[in-house]
Amino acid sequence: MLNKKVNEPLSDDAIVEKFNSYLKERGKRRTPERYEILNHVLAFRKQFTVDDLKQTMDNGHFRVSQATLYYTMDLLVEADILRRLSTGTNAVAFERVDNVRHIHLLCQECGKVKLVKDQNFMAYMNALRFPAFTASYYNLTVYGICNDCARRIKRLQREAKKATNQ
Amino acid sequence: MLNKKVNEPLSDDAIVEKFNSYLKERGKRRTPERYEILNHVLAFRKQFTVDDLKQTMDNGHFRVSQATLYYTMDLLVEADILRRLSTGTNAVAFERVDNVRHIHLLCQECGKVKLVKDQNFMAYMNALRFPAFTASYYNLTVYGICNDCARRIKRLQREAKKATNQ
DNA sequence: TTTACTGCAAATATTTTGCAATATC
DNA sequence: GATATTGCAAAATATTTGCAGTAAA
Numbered sequence: 001m002l003n004k005k006v007n008e009p010l011s012d013d014a015i016v017e018k019f020n021s022y023l024k025e026r027g028k029r030r031t032p033e034r035y036e037i038l039n040h041v042l043a044f045r046k047q048f049t050v051d052d053l054k055q056t057m058d059n060g061h062f063r064v065s066q067a068t069l070y071y072t073m074d075l076l077v078e079a080d081i082l083r084r085l086s087t088g089t090n091a092v093a094f095e096r097v098d099n100v101r102h103i104h105l106l107c108q109e110c111g112k113v114k115l116v117k118d119q120n121f122m123a124y125m126n127a128l129r130f131p132a133f134t135a136s137y138y139n140l141t142v143y144g145i146c147n148d149c150a151r152r153i154k155r156l157q158r159e160a161k162k163a164t165n166q
Numbered sequence: 167m168l169n170k171k172v173n174e175p176l177s178d179d180a181i182v183e184k185f186n187s188y189l190k191e192r193g194k195r196r197t198p199e200r201y202e203i204l205n206h207v208l209a210f211r212k213q214f215t216v217d218d219l220k221q222t223m224d225n226g227h228f229r230v231s232q233a234t235l236y237y238t239m240d241l242l243v244e245a246d247i248l249r250r251l252s253t254g255t256n257a258v259a260f261e262r263v264d265n266v267r268h269i270h271l272l273c274q275e276c277g278k279v280k281l282v283k284d285q286n287f288m289a290y291m292n293a294l295r296f297p298a299f300t301a302s303y304y305n306l307t308v309y310g311i312c313n314d315c316a317r318r319i320k321r322l323q324r325e326a327k328k329a330t331n332q
Numbered sequence: 333t334t335t336a337c338t339g340c341a342a343a344t345a346t347t348t349t350g351c352a353a354t355a356t357c
Numbered sequence: 358g359a360t361a362t363t364g365c366a367a368a369a370t371a372t373t374t375g376c377a378g379t380a381a382a
Contacts, residue, residue, distance in 0.1 A: 031361090066364085067347095071363090091346065092346085133310055138308045140304060142304045197381070231339040234337080337381085338379075339376105340376090341375095346372090354362080
């Protein structure tokens with residue numbers, strides 16, 4: 001059964017509180033690094049890589065070691081705040097778990113991801129059950145091409161044809 | 167608009183032919199390595215990594231260099247035969263483009279992926295349209311836990327509790 | 333014969349790990 | 358004070374690249 005909470009995205013504050021509880025319950029320490037990382041993570045609207053995160057933290061003048069970043073990502077995944085995924089590049093990407101409420105439109109040309117909502121789809125997924133499997137989240141990624149890239153490619157093709165004819 | 171062909175998975179032979187045409191059209195060479203790689207690729211029912219592929223090829227006693235493997239994966243993706251994706255680990259995974267006809271059930275404990283069919287979902291997706299975006303494929307991954315793992319975890323918890331009480 | 337392709341080895345990129353110093357509880 | 362956590366640097370893993378030899382067209 002899909003967890004009800006998935007369908008009600010938490011506020012940033014609630015997520016911080018969730019992390020708080022997670023750390024307490026497991027006897028893990030609540031260090032400034034962890035909360036600073038979480039703050040920066042929550043500022044991302046879309047998926048991001050560890051490298052993206054590192055850069056925004058450096059810009060914010062809060063230096064954290066690579067090792068800590070990676071370790072904290074594990075915690076955030078385990079705490080059910082982030083989910084690991086990928087855009088098909090080398091680096092693993094992360095996104096907030098509650099992004100599942102959106103359909104991901106991934107342009108295969110420019111790599112950009114657009115998030116769109118579809119209430120019918122959400123309702124459909126919430127009702128869906130599977131044999132011998134308990135679902136908690138889902139991710140629907142649609143691969144294709146965005147209009148900007150489609151236009152650009154058409155233009156390039158026209159120009160290439162022109163050049164050949166001359 | 168979702169490409170009609172997506173809904174009619176090609177036979178292995180047809181895919182080889184598709185690769186053939188792709189290579190010819192682009193003036194690329196039809197080398198034994200490329201066809202041998204494609205044959206091994208088609209033997210995978212589910213997603214696989216370059217490393218998986220390398221191992222099965224080594225087992226099949228057909229040695230291909232790493233560089234060639236990676237390069238050929240690019241070709242197969244470009245030829246619209248494979249799609250890049252990820253199970254959330256470091257290595258990029260690939261799967262046949264026509265696997266989109268299935269819902270992916272990914273167990274977050276053991277990492278295994280089960281493919282299930284859902285005709286309603288397929289019909290729904292085929293009708294779906296997006297603003298400023300032309301879709302060609304989609305991937306629905308459901309994250310959760312398979313019954314085997316769920317049972318194993320419950321058992322471990324019971325045993326842990328017992329041990330504490332004693 | 334031309335040049336795309338392959339394999340090798342080295343270079344990059346990404347992530348993980350061992351360990352000493354530090355900070356939380 | 359005990360020990361989980363951090364940062365550093367090195368190791369491990371994954372992927373890309375330069376180049377010389379080979380083979381497809």
